[in-house]
Amino acid sequence: MLLEVTDLLKRFGGLKAVDGVSFAVDRGEILGLIGPNGSGKSTVMNLIMGVLKPDSGSILLDSREIGGRSPNRIAGHGVSMVFQHSRPLHQQTVLQNLYLALLPNRLFNFRLSPDIDSRAHDALKLVGLEHFAGRKPSELPFAGLRRLELAKSLVRKPSLLLLDEPFAGLSASEMEEFSDLIRQLRSDERAIILVDHNVKGVRALVDRIVAMSSGQKIADDLPDHVLASPRVREVYLGRGDEAVFRRPHSPAPDAPSALKVEHVSVRYGEAIALDDVSLSVPRGEVTAVVGLNGAGKTSLFNAICGIVPASGTVEYEGRTPRARRAYEIARSGVVLCPETRELFTDMTVQENLGIGGNALAAAEKRRQTEFVESLFPRLAERRKQFARTLSGGEQQQLAIARALMMKPSILLIDEPTLGLAPIIFDAISNVIETLRESGELSLFLAEQNLTFALRHADLIHVMEHGKIKWSGPAGEFDAGSALIA
Amino acid sequence: MTVPRSDRSDTGPWPYIVAAIVVCLLAAVPFLGVNAYLLSILTLGLFFAVFAMCWDLLFGYAGEPNFGATFLIGTGAYTAALLSSNGLASPAVCIVAGAIAAVVAGVLLALPALRLRGPYFGLVTLVATLILRQVIILFSDYTGGEIGIAVPDIITISSTLNFYIALGAAVLTALVLRLLVNSPFGLVLEAIGQDPLNARVLGFEITKYKVSAFCVSAFFSGLAGALMVFYLGTASTNVFVDASVGVQVIIAAIVGGRRTIVGPAIGGVFLIAAAQYLHPLGSLSEMGVAVVALVILLFLPGGLLGATRLFRKAR
Ligand SMILES: Nc1ncnc2c1ncn2[C@@H]1O[C@H](COP(=O)(O)OP(=O)(O)OP(=O)(O)O)[C@@H](O)[C@H]1O
Numbered sequence: 001m002l003l004e005v006t007d008l009l010k011r012f013g014g015l016k017a018v019d020g021v022s023f024a025v026d027r028g029e030i031l032g033l034i035g036p037n038g039s040g041k042s043t044v045m046n047l048i049m050g051v052l053k054p055d056s057g058s059i060l061l062d063s064r065e066i067g068g069r070s071p072n073r074i075a076g077h078g079v080s081m082v083f084q085h086s087r088p089l090h091q092q093t094v095l096q097n098l099y100l101a102l103l104p105n106r107l108f109n110f111r112l113s114p115d116i117d118s119r120a121h122d123a124l125k126l127v128g129l130e131h132f133a134g135r136k137p138s139e140l141p142f143a144g145l146r147r148l149e150l151a152k153s154l155v156r157k158p159s160l161l162l163l164d165e166p167f168a169g170l171s172a173s174e175m176e177e178f179s180d181l182i183r184q185l186r187s188d189e190r191a192i193i194l195v196d197h198n199v200k201g202v203r204a205l206v207d208r209i210v211a212m213s214s215g216q217k218i219a220d221d222l223p224d225h226v227l228a229s230p231r232v233r234e235v236y237l238g239r240g241d242e243a244v245f246r247r248p249h250s251p252a253p254d255a256p257s258a259l260k261v262e263h264v265s266v267r268y269g270e271a272i273a274l275d276d277v278s279l280s281v282p283r284g285e286v287t288a289v290v291g292l293n294g295a296g297k298t299s300l301f302n303a304i305c306g307i308v309p310a311s312g313t314v315e316y317e318g319r320t321p322r323a324r325r326a327y328e329i330a331r332s333g334v335v336l337c338p339e340t341r342e343l344f345t346d347m348t349v350q351e352n353l354g355i356g357g358n359a360l361a362a363a364e365k366r367r368q369t370e371f372v373e374s375l376f377p378r379l380a381e382r383r384k385q386f387a388r389t390l391s392g393g394e395q396q397q398l399a400i401a402r403a404l405m406m407k408p409s410i411l412l413i414d415e416p417t418l419g420l421a422p423i424i425f426d427a428i429s430n431v432i433e434t435l436r437e438s439g440e441l442s443l444f445l446a447e448q449n450l451t452f453a454l455r456h457a458d459l460i461h462v463m464e465h466g467k468i469k470w471s472g473p474a475g476e477f478d479a480g481s482a483l484i485a
Numbered sequence: 486m487t488v489p490r491s492d493r494s495d496t497g498p499w500p501y502i503v504a505a506i507v508v509c510l511l512a513a514v515p516f517l518g519v520n521a522y523l524l525s526i527l528t529l530g531l532f533f534a535v536f537a538m539c540w541d542l543l544f545g546y547a548g549e550p551n552f553g554a555t556f557l558i559g560t561g562a563y564t565a566a567l568l569s570s571n572g573l574a575s576p577a578v579c580i581v582a583g584a585i586a587a588v589v590a591g592v593l594l595a596l597p598a599l600r601l602r603g604p605y606f607g608l609v610t611l612v613a614t615l616i617l618r619q620v621i622i623l624f625s626d627y628t629g630g631e632i633g634i635a636v637p638d639i640i641t642i643s644s645t646l647n648f649y650i651a652l653g654a655a656v657l658t659a660l661v662l663r664l665l666v667n668s669p670f671g672l673v674l675e676a677i678g679q680d681p682l683n684a685r686v687l688g689f690e691i692t693k694y695k696v697s698a699f700c701v702s703a704f705f706s707g708l709a710g711a712l713m714v715f716y717l718g719t720a721s722t723n724v725f726v727d728a729s730v731g732v733q734v735i736i737a738a739i740v741g742g743r744r745t746i747v748g749p750a751i752g753g754v755f756l757i758a759a760a761q762y763l764h765p766l767g768s769l770s771e772m773g774v775a776v777v778a779l780v781i782l783l784f785l786p787g788g789l790l791g792a793t794r795l796f797r798k799a800r
C-alpha cells in the first residue's frame with residue numbers, strides 16, 4: 001500500500017471533524033472521497049498533506065509515518081495537493097507559477113535551470129495552457145485556473161496526488177476535459193485521492209469510493225456499491241438527480257418585471273464580456289441564466305448590481321436610477337450573493353449574519369435570523385465559528401444566508417450550488433420553494449448546473465459569448481438545450 | 486479560449502538601460518560643478534536609498550513589515566563607531582564588522598520574531614529598536630548615550646570621494662537585490678510573502694528563506710549604517726536608532742514604489758532631498774515632506790516608479 005491511514009482523529013474544540021477514519025490507497029488507484037458538507041473530507045486531505053496535525057492515529061506513506069510532519073517535508077516525500085480554492089501567485093506569470101512548483105527547496109539557487117524551463121512548458125502544454133505562459137493568472141478563465149493548479153501539482157511528479165473539488169464550478173464539458181486530464185495522470189507509480197460533489201464525475205473516474213459522514217467513514221467499496229448504499233443515499237445523495245419536481249408553470253408574458261435589463265454591455269479593456277443584453281426577471285418568480293463559464297453570467301450580475309461599469313439601462317421594480325451605484329442598488333433591495341462569497345472571514349457566523357441584517361430593527365433582525373437558521377440548520381450549530389474555518393459548502397450556505405438577511409426583494413445568486421453536497425441541493429430547493437411561495441422575493445440564479453436550474457426556474461435565459469441565445473419558460477427549454485454543451 | 490498576443494510580460498532591456506544612464510549621470514555629478522552642499526545631500530540620500538531598498542526586500546517581497554529598520558542600521562553604525570572610537574580597528578575593518586554585527590543581530594531577532602505573522606512581526610521589530618535605543622542610553626559611559634560617539638577616523642575628507650562611496654554602496658545594493666529578487670530565490674520569497682501555506686505545500690521551508698532575506702537586508706543596512714558613521718563622524722541615536730527614522734525609511738520605500746527595489750532607492754534620495762530643500766521653511770519642512778508623501782501615497786499607489794509605468798501606458 002502506498003498510503004495507509006489508521007484511526008485518524010482531528011478535533012476542533014469540541015468538534016470531532018475527523019473521528020477514527022481508516023482507509024488505504026495503493027499505487028495505480030484513484031480513490032474517491034465523498035460525504036456531506038462538513039463531513040471532514042478536506043480535513044482528511046489537510047491531515048495527509050501536513051497542513052493540519054492529527055490529534056491521534058497514523059498516516060503511513062510507503063510504510064513511513066508522515067502524520068504531524070510539516071507540509072514541506074511531506075511535499076518532499078512526494079505528496080502534492082490541489083486546494084479546494086485556486087491559489088496562484090497573482091503577481092507572477094502563469095509560467096513563473098510553474099517554475100515555483102518545480103524549484104528545489106534550496107537557498108542558493110540563483111539561476112533557473114533550462115531543465116525547469118522545459119518541464120514547465122511541457123506541463124503547460126499538457127494542460128492546454130501553453131498560450132498563456134506569459135499571462136497573469138487573473139487573465140485566465142475559471143477553468144484555466146484549475147488547469148494551472150493541476151499543472152503545478154503534476155510537474156512535481158507526486159506519488160500521491162490529492163485533489164480537493166477539482167470539478168467545482170466547471171461546466172459539464174469542462175469537467176469531461178478535466179477528467180480526461182486526471183485519467184492521463186493515472187500511472188502505476190501514483191495514487192490519486194479525489195474529493196468532489198459531482199457524483200457523476202467522481203463515479204466515472206474512480207476505482208473505489210470512501211464515504212464519510214460527521215467525521216466517520218460510512219462506506220468503502222466499489223463506486224456503484226457505495227452510491228447504492230441506503231446510508232449514503234440518506235446522508236449524502238438525498239433525493240438525487242433522478243427526482244423531477246419541476247413545477248409546470250410558465251409566467252404570463254405580461255407579468256410585471258422585477259428587473260428589466262435593456263441593451264446592457266460590459267467591456268473589460270478590449271474584451272467584450274456582455275454584448276447588448278436585454279432580458280427581464282418577472283416578479284415573484286425564479287429566473288435562471290445558464291451558460292458555460294465565461295459566457296458572461298457573472299458580468300451580467302455585476303452589471304445589474306453596479307459593481308462593474310456598463311452601458312444600457314436596468315430597471316429595478318420599475319425604477320431606473322440614473323447612476324448605478326452599488327451601495328444604492330443594494331439598499332434598494334437588490335442583493336447579490338457573489339460567486340466568490342465575500343464573507344467576512346475573520347468574523348463568526350453570527351457576526352456575518354448580523355452584518356447582513358444590519359439595516360433591520362432588532363426584533364425583525366431576530367426573526368430573520370431565526371428564519372435563515374431554520375433554512376440552514378448547520379449555521380445555527382456553528383454561530384460562534386469563524387467563517388474562515390467553515391468547510392467549503394458551509395461557507396456557501398452562509399453566503400446565501402447572509403444575503404437573505406438583507407431581506408432582498410430581488411436576490412441574485414451566482415452559482416448557488418457551487419461546492420454543495422447533493423443533499424444540500426434538496427435543502428436549497430426547499431429554500432427556493434419556500435421563498436417562491438412567499439411571493440415576496442424574485443430570484444435570479446446564474447447556474448452551471450443545468451439540472452438544478454431546470455428544476456427550479458420558471459424562466460430560463462441561455463447565454464453564450466456575452467449574448468442571450470435563447471429565452472423562454474423552463475418547460476420549453478428542450479428546444480434551447482441544444483445550445484448548451 | 487482566446488490566444489494572447491505575446492508571451493512576454495516584462496518590458497525588455499529598457500529599464501536596465503535607463504538605470505545604467507542614471508548611474509552614469511550620478512557618477513558625473515561631481516564634475517558638473519555642483520556645490521558641496523548639494524553633493525552632501527545626495528550622499529545622504531544615497532545612504533538612505535540603501536536603507537529603503539533593504540526594507541523593500543523584506544516587505545515588498547517576503548511580505549514582512551519591518552518597523553525596526555534602524556535596529557539593523559543602528560547595530561551596524563554603533564558597532565563601527567565603538568570599534569573605531571576605542572581604537573580597536575581601522576575604518577575598513579569597522580565597516581565590515583558593522584555589517585556582520587547587523588546580520589548577527591538580525592538573525593537573533595528574526596528567528597523568534599518570524600514565527601509571528603504580519604503585524605505582530607512588525608511590532609517585535611519596533612520593540613527591538615526601542616530596546617536597542619534604551620541599551621545605548623543605559624550604557625552611556627561607553628556609547629555616549631544620547632549625545633553619541635565621535636569617531637576619530639575618517640575614510641576621506643573629500644566630499645567627492647564620500648559621494649562615490651555612497652553611490653557605490655547604493656549601486657552594489659541595488660544590483661545584488663535586483664539579482665536576488667529576479668532569481669529563483671526571489672520567486673520563492675515572493676511566494677512565501679503572498680501565500681505561505683501554499684509555499685509550504687509546494688515543499689519550501691519558509692523560515693529558511695525568510696531568515697536569509699533578513700540576513701541580506703541586515704547586511705546592507707548595517708554596511709550603509711557603518712559607512713554613514715564615518716561620513717558623518719558621529720553615531721547618535723537620533724540618526725541611527727530611532728523609530729521615526731524607521732518610519733521615514735518605510736515612507737521612502739513606498740513613495741518610490743514598493744516591490745521594485747529601484748523605486749525605494751529613488752524614494753530614499755527624493756525624501757532626503759525634499760527635506761533639505763524645504764528646510765528654509767523651518768518646522769514647516771517636515772510637514773511639507775509629509776504632505777508630499779501623502780499625496781504620492783494617495784494618488785500614485787504604485788509610487789514614483791509606478792507613475793512612470795502609468796505614463797508609458799498612456800502613450
Ligand atoms: N479551524 C476550524 N475550527 C473549527 N471548526 C473547523 C475548523 N476547520 C474545519 N472545521 C469544521 O470541521 C468540519 C469538517 O470540515 P471539512 O472542511 O473537512 O469539511 P468537508 O467535508 O471538506 O466539507 P465540504 O464538502 O463542505 O468542503 C466542518 O464542520 C468545519 O466547520
Ligand SMILES: [Mg+2]
Pocket residue numbers: 041042043084164391392393
Ligand atoms: Mg471541503
